[in-house]
Amino acid sequence: MSFCNLLMKTGVNGGLCGTQTTALLLLNLSTRQGHTLRGKPPGVARTLEQRLRDENVSDPEVVARVNIGFPQLKPSRSAQLKTRLEHLKAQRASKELEQLARSNKLLIDLDKVQETYVQTTGQHDLRLLADHYGIFEHLFGSAYFVPRVPLSIRYELNADTFSPVYNGNVLKPAEVAKAPLVIFDGKLDPITSKSAQGDSYWTLLATNPDAHYTNPGAECLHWFIANIPNGKVGEGEILADYLPPFPPRGVGYQRMVFVLYKQQSRLDFSAHKLAATDYNNLEKRTFSTLDFYRQHQDELTPAGLAFYQTNWDESLTQFYHNVLQLKEPVYEYDYPKPYLADQKFFPLRQPFNLYMDKHRDSKQLNKEYLQRKLSQTHPFEGPEQPLRFPNAHPIRDVPSWLKTEIRKRRLGTGRVQDY
Incomplete structure (x- = not known):
């Protein structure tokens, strides 16, 4: 029995058949037992180009690498084992090597080790x-x-x-x-x-x-x-x-x-x-x-x-x-400007002075920091002497953000170090 006749018999089709029936069938098949199927509905044909793009199909014969160098003729495994055993027997039979090893005077020729390494692996x-x-x-x-x-x-x-x-x-x-x-x-x-x-x-x-x-x-x-x-x-x-x-x-x-x-x-x-x-x-x-x-x-x-x-x-x-008779080129990375959100009327949980400085001109900000530093520097005697115990002096009757700023100035931490 065809799908069209089956749907007509059960009353689901309602006179639909052909393309409409197929569309309705695919719509019904997209949900099974209350679970929505992910991806393309089953039975939908895909073109070859879509399959290659979705499945990332590659021909192994096309992408295979080619060795254009010389092959290597290796001696048989038995011959290599025989040579190695002969070398070990000669080393063990050498009394001079044993005496040097026992007296911690045995020296290894690094040039010979390098030569052996190059000839092997x-x-x-x-x-x-x-x-x-x-x-x-x-x-x-x-x-x-x-x-x-x-x-x-x-x-x-x-x-x-x-x-x-x-x-x-x-x-x-x-x-x-x-x-x-x-x-x-x-x-x-x-x-x-x-x-x-x-x-x-x-x-x-x-x-x-x-x-x-x-x-x-x-x-x-x-x-x-x-x-x-x-x-x-x-x-x-x-x-x-x-x-x-x-x-x-x-x-x-x-x-x-x-x-x-x-x-x-x-x-x-x-x-x-x-x-x-x-x-x-x-x-x-x-x-x-x-x-x-x-x-x-x-x-x-x-x-x-x-x-x-x-x-x-x-x-x-x-x-x-x-030599090249050229102007020396210099390349630098062009860093994008940092993202800055629009200014808020009430910035919550953010230091007041730092938040305001973000939206000010950086040149004007640098000028204020430099003027403040110069105002505390004598032209002949140099800058003022810092407090011996900066944390021992209390800071009262100022907002919390200003208290933090004063404490940083006394300790010489934060952005003040940049000026």
Whole structure:
């Protein structure tokens, strides 16, 4: 029996059918046992666009991230366990280590610990940190890679002091004014982690995804060295000289990212050559890591990564004027004016003087405070000496709000400290 016939039989329809019956049925279905149903009534069809918007449906194949780096060939689990057991047996059999440990004279070589960490889990941790700082998202979009070649970058401060780059640490512009010292094993095979045969060529790029003024989606190219033979950075082809980072005052921290690429062979990058006269031309240094990789993805594979953060310091004032030949920009946050409700004739439970001062001109208020302070200050002897025991002097025959104000003046608390 149809719904229309059922309603006519029970006397509910009253001659209604078709669209009117459906509307009445949906109206009746929206309430069940005295409880109103939330959301759309059952049976109402939604378009595909509405379903995607309401359910936030996404295709996993579209949003899946792509690994564009080198794979890693790990030894078998049994081989790793065998090596570890041999190392433990050698440590336990060493009488010298036992004597040093018992006499509290055993020293641990931190450089060796760092080397072991880099060779084991250090590069995987670096990839997680780069994800945390949004490095892959802003440089490669939905792609990522696990660094396989450890990249050592140090800035020389003086003959004996260096500032290293590691895992997003903070370096000031005064520390990174000169080109850094870059060291990596150019003979290392990123897949097997062993020495490779024959010559190898590398490309080193340093970009800042936060430094472009006119195009927020672009990067600023700070350094470009290509065709580095066997890891010898000094013998590479410099396509763009090193430009120190220049974060403006008020913008916070910016990221400086170094990406090392492994080349299949020697390549021609003359199209990316930056003329010496354009060293301080920021528009000519506009760069996109994603477009660069798409253009050369058949000949380049990312293999190393390093990055740090930097923010403004006083050394950038001269850098903007002398090197970039620009007026130094200063950014400030424009704070909105505080909300002030309309003035009431009888403000209840509010201090009378403070409530009135809210609706007065701040300049006039500051003037009164300053005049009051100067009236109590001798031009040669200075301000009046405060009371030794301010709370011991009673305050009588004044309103409560004025009593509080006098007590604050005696104790030197409240807004009086601002003047």
